[in-house]
Amino acid sequence: MVVKAIKDIYNLKDTIVAISTAPGESAIGIVRLSGPKALSIANKIFISKEKKKPSRFRNRSIHYGWIVDRGQKTEIRKQKTKAMSQIKNPTPDRTIDEALLTVMRAPATYTREDIVEINCHGGVLVLKKTLELTLSRGARLAQPGEFTKRAFLNGRIDLAQAEAVLDVIRAKTEMGLGTALGQLKGKLSKRITKIRNILIEVLANLEVSFDFSQEETEGLNSRQIIKSLKMVRRNLEELIKSAEGGCILREGVVTVICGKPNVGKSSLMNAFLKEDKVIVTPIAGTTRDIIEDIINIEGIPIRIVDTAGIIEPRDLVEREGVARSKKCLNEADLILFLLDNSRPLSTEDLQIINSIKGKSIIVVVNKIDLKTKLNLKRIEDFLKGKRIVKICATREKGIPSLEDNIKKHILGGKVKIGVESAVVTNLRHKKALEESLKFIEASIKNLKEERGEELVAEDVKEALGSISCIVGEITPEEILDKIFEEFCIGK
Numbered sequence: 001m002v003v004k005a006i007k008d009i010y011n012l013k014d015t016i017v018a019i020s021t022a023p024g025e026s027a028i029g030i031v032r033l034s035g036p037k038a039l040s041i042a043n044k045i046f047i048s049k050e051k052k053k054p055s056r057f058r059n060r061s062i063h064y065g066w067i068v069d070r071g072q073k074t075e076i077r078k079q080k081t082k083a084m085s086q087i088k089n090p091t092p093d094r095t096i097d098e099a100l101l102t103v104m105r106a107p108a109t110y111t112r113e114d115i116v117e118i119n120c121h122g123g124v125l126v127l128k129k130t131l132e133l134t135l136s137r138g139a140r141l142a143q144p145g146e147f148t149k150r151a152f153l154n155g156r157i158d159l160a161q162a163e164a165v166l167d168v169i170r171a172k173t174e175m176g177l178g179t180a181l182g183q184l185k186g187k188l189s190k191r192i193t194k195i196r197n198i199l200i201e202v203l204a205n206l207e208v209s210f211d212f213s214q215e216e217t218e219g220l221n222s223r224q225i226i227k228s229l230k231m232v233r234r235n236l237e238e239l240i241k242s243a244e245g246g247c248i249l250r251e252g253v254v255t256v257i258c259g260k261p262n263v264g265k266s267s268l269m270n271a272f273l274k275e276d277k278v279i280v281t282p283i284a285g286t287t288r289d290i291i292e293d294i295i296n297i298e299g300i301p302i303r304i305v306d307t308a309g310i311i312e313p314r315d316l317v318e319r320e321g322v323a324r325s326k327k328c329l330n331e332a333d334l335i336l337f338l339l340d341n342s343r344p345l346s347t348e349d350l351q352i353i354n355s356i357k358g359k360s361i362i363v364v365v366n367k368i369d370l371k372t373k374l375n376l377k378r379i380e381d382f383l384k385g386k387r388i389v390k391i392c393a394t395r396e397k398g399i400p401s402l403e404d405n406i407k408k409h410i411l412g413g414k415v416k417i418g419v420e421s422a423v424v425t426n427l428r429h430k431k432a433l434e435e436s437l438k439f440i441e442a443s444i445k446n447l448k449e450e451r452g453e454e455l456v457a458e459d460v461k462e463a464l465g466s467i468s469c470i471v472g473e474i475t476p477e478e479i480l481d482k483i484f485e486e487f488c489i490g491k
């Protein structure tokens, strides 16, 4: 098995450790150990109230006690009796913390290895000292995502499910969470397995035809194979279609607010966020850096970005701000182009229009509480077919209508977004499906044109290879590394 080969590359004999809770002060902090030495390390650092070693604890039981630095082996021997007296009265200089320790034995654990979880107090120093103690007793610091990587390498979950763990952690909306949980439960994996099984059967049939003469296998066999390949094609197309909405749920839609200085970009950002996050002043050129946050429009995560309005930078800082704004506009999925209702159209407006032409744009006319001086006649051509929404950012008027327009714009009446319809949410998966589809199309064509089973089998093998990458059956090491690098340490 390829997975076995991968197991050899990643040293699973190590016992890994990490602080699994977020950094900073909190009520509780968790240090997690996984691997063959998890229990013996726990024995060396934990003194339970009932004077029992962690390796003798009942599986999945939680115990009260103390994390104690009892020194290395020789010292322990010397102080054996002394150490026991610490149970009742731990000496402050050797006791690191009062803690709860949980033992979970392999294989029914997150990583399928022995796991020990230590619930310490959430102080930065306490956690660091507990972590260091486990390191000095034989554990190794875990890399980002290494616990989940082990769950994958040990065969508890496939790669798509491992990736879903990260999506669950990062989900910004209920819908995003729903789709991530679906993937974690194996919704996508089941569909992929079904397609893989059909392709494996097709390959077997093709190989049979290599061994017999044309007359014996022709007809029924190739008709059946084409039928199966068409079924695979349908399934792949369906999954790729679901990725349109699915990827939006996972990645969010990058929506950039742009417009000339003072038009009210930051005020709109604050109106979206319902808080005074960004500085707003009557001085043109207030915002110089880009500011980003996430809003939730009916379950769709929107990455909203406020930019600098400056067009002609006067100094180095402004120049950098303008460069960043331009980069943002280039990468935007959607642009909210702001115009000021209280000022006539200016060359600055026209300059911006020129730079965003051809992009996905909603035109937002701000400051409708003030007397209208804006005349849109000159830009009629640019406005053709675009949504125009009127708002007053400072009084939060027109925001629901703007949100509704953003949603409609994203969905475009075509893209379905929902927990049920979004099976594929990850660009990596989408690309693999597209690659697989390409080879299936080729195989159907070659089969119809009777180009020979060997050629068709090659295409089917390629299609199978691409789709297998999704669940991690044959995934190159560097791709695995890239996927798990994104995780936080301790997951």
Ligand SMILES: Nc1nc2c(ncn2[C@@H]2O[C@H](COP(=O)(O)OP(=O)(O)OP(=O)(O)O)[C@@H](O)[C@H]2O)c(=O)[nH]1
Pocket (backbone or CB within 6 Å): 259, 260, 261, 262, 263, 264, 265, 266, 267, 268, 279, 280, 281, 282, 283, 284, 285, 286, 287, 288, 307, 308, 309, 310, 366, 367, 368, 369, 370, 391, 392, 393, 394, 395
């Ligand atoms: N009357 C009125 N004033 C507004 C409205 N929106 C923004 N303003 C005012 O316009 C001024 C500029 O607002 P900002 O939100 O800082 O504008 P900006 O586009 O971010 O400006 P820069 O960051 O300098 O590019 C402030 O004094 C706001 O209070 C509005 O809808 N009505």
Ligand SMILES: [Mg+2]
Pocket (backbone or CB within 6 Å): 265, 266, 267, 279, 286, 287, 307, 309
């Ligand atoms: Mg601003």
